[in-house]
Amino acid sequence: MKIVTVGTGMAAAEFVQQLRLGGFEDEIVMLSDEPHTPYSPCVIPYLLAGEPPNNVFWKGRDFYERYRVTAHLNDKVVEIDREQAQLRSASGRVENYDKLFFAAGSRSWFPRPEWLDIEGVFGFKTLSDMQGIDRYIGEQAVQQAVVIGGGFIGLDAALALRHRGLQVSLVHCHDRLLERMTDADGGRFATDKLMQRSGIAFHMSAEVDSLDSRNGQLHSVRLQGGTAIEAPLLIIATGFKPNSAILNGGEGGIAVGDDLLADPRVLVAGDVAVTRHAIDGPAGVYATAPNAIAQARVAAANILGGNERYAGSLNANVLRKHLDFPVVSAGLFEGEAVTFTNDRLFRRVYLQDGRIHGYILVGDTRLAGYIYNLYVSREPVAAHIAGVLADMRGESYYRSLMDLAPAAISC
Numbered sequence: 310m311k312i313v314t315v316g317t318g319m320a321a322a323e324f325v326q327q328l329r330l331g332g333f334e335d336e337i338v339m340l341s342d343e344p345h346t347p348y349s350p351c352v353i354p355y356l357l358a359g360e361p362p363n364n365v366f367w368k369g370r371d372f373y374e375r376y377r378v379t380a381h382l383n384d385k386v387v388e389i390d391r392e393q394a395q396l397r398s399a400s401g402r403v404e405n406y407d408k409l410f411f412a413a414g415s416r417s418w419f420p421r422p423e424w425l426d427i428e429g430v431f432g433f434k435t436l437s438d439m440q441g442i443d444r445y446i447g448e449q450a451v452q453q454a455v456v457i458g459g460g461f462i463g464l465d466a467a468l469a470l471r472h473r474g475l476q477v478s479l480v481h482c483h484d485r486l487l488e489r490m491t492d493a494d495g496g497r498f499a500t501d502k503l504m505q506r507s508g509i510a511f512h513m514s515a516e517v518d519s520l521d522s523r524n525g526q527l528h529s530v531r532l533q534g535g536t537a538i539e540a541p542l543l544i545i546a547t548g549f550k551p552n553s554a555i556l557n558g559g560e561g562g563i564a565v566g567d568d569l570l571a572d573p574r575v576l577v578a579g580d581v582a583v584t585r586h587a588i589d590g591p592a593g594v595y596a597t598a599p600n601a602i603a604q605a606r607v608a609a610a611n612i613l614g615g616n617e618r619y620a621g622s623l624n625a626n627v628l629r630k631h632l633d634f635p636v637v638s639a640g641l642f643e644g645e646a647v648t649f650t651n652d653r654l655f656r657r658v659y660l661q662d663g664r665i666h667g668y669i670l671v672g673d674t675r676l677a678g679y680i681y682n683l684y685v686s687r688e689p690v691a692a693h694i695a696g697v698l699a700d701m702r703g704e705s706y707y708r709s710l711m712d713l714a715p716a717a718i719s720c
């Protein structure tokens with residue numbers, strides 16, 4: 310059986326490794342529009358901050374040799390003929406497959422793509438983006454940077470640049486940061502803390518109107534209303550779109566069932582897959598590394614003869630790189646809110662039918678593992694969750710392991 314993967318990203322690398330470890334001996338071909346050995350995008354913010362490049366090539370630099378893969382890099386797949394079980398790449402290569410593992414991930418979405426033609430303007434998605442930014446900072450001795458986008462990735466980029474010693478301005482179109490990862494109160498709390506402690510200059514409820522360049526290089530970023538921020542570096546982190554069009558013609562991802570099949574010969578995983586939610590959220594693209602890896606493992610197990618079902622995705626997020634007050638959240642922010650907050654932290658769970666439906670933790674993560682377990686186990690918690698949230702020493706988790714009621718904890 311010949312297997313071809315579209316992509317060499319996190320899902321595809323996990324899939325191929327699992328196949329080989331599981332004894333799959335037949336031909337594997339991987340195609341990527343990037344030039345790299347499989348790498349982890351999660352590590353890119355650490356590299357941008359100037360930290361050592363540990364774990365970038367998370368499956369080893371010798372991945373293709375070790376797992377006996379024929380890799381065609383820098384060669385974008387441009388057409389997939391599902392009837393003929395055949396794909397074609399930009400270089401004209403034609404590959405037939407018995408099974409296709411489609412894991413093309415997502416790409417940055419830019420409100421004004423033409424801005425990328427200006428020297429000093431970058432996206433923040435790939436290792437090549439990061440290497441370009443790093444080289445430019447070094448060559449131009451960059452001291453000031455602007456980031457557009459106050460979501461998870463924009464903040465990751467801004468905090469990394471700040472950690473590296475640059476003066477950083479962040480422009481965000483909403484009045485609070487992380488608005489998809491938090492509710493209004495949690496987002497406000499996180500925003501206030503970031504404003505006080507990150508050293509980043511925030512421009513909230515603001516939009517970029519235009520870029521001023523000199524000799525083709527960025528000089529300043531002009532906001533609507535006229536404010537100009539002088540900086541030779543701009544990172545645009547305004548969202549992603551799944552790379553689904555070459556498989557189904559659309560931009561909304563590819564819907565799959567718990568077998569992760571789009572058709573009997575095509576498996577789909579990672580940031581391009583629309584899967585069901587593991588608890589009680591809607592189906593969607595849940596673009597995190599743990600979801601991509603879990604999907605890849607189920608797909609590989611089934612190629613190896615198993616009959617596994619994907620248990621669904623979680624929208625769990627953790628912002629903690631270069632930050633001394635992490636932001637953790639999961640689930641949906643609907644239902645009865647139970648909150649504990651003080652000047653240092655904010656903890657809130659949303660209950661439905663007495664069970665956790667979503668949660669937000671800002672300021673410390675001592676309870677994160679415990680709340681996560683309560684969330685995924687669907688345990689009824691209404692009677693004691695207020696006590697758990699107010700538990701400053703984080704002892705409730707250990708007491709629960711010993712079967713002591715969390716309500717018995719004194720704070």
Ligand SMILES: Cc1cc2nc3c(=O)[nH]c(=O)nc-3n(C[C@H](O)[C@H](O)[C@H](O)COP(=O)(O)OP(=O)(O)OC[C@H]3O[C@@H](n4cnc5c(N)ncnc54)[C@H](O)[C@@H]3O)c2cc1C
Pocket residue numbers: 315316317318319320321340341342343349350351352353354384385386387412413414415433434435462465552555578579580581596597598599601
């Ligand atoms: C800066 C950053 C930080 C992140 N931090 C975290 C984090 O802390 N925690 C977390 O859980 N997640 C994080 N993520 C998200 C995580 O990296 C992704 O969810 C994960 O990489 C998804 O795996 P994937 O294989 O679907 O996509 P990717 O890893 O993006 O791989 C997609 C692959 O498809 C290739 N490709 C695309 N189109 C084509 C084509 N037409 N032809 C050939 N090849 C193609 C690409 O070149 C790439 O090899 C982060 C992402 C970024 C960008």
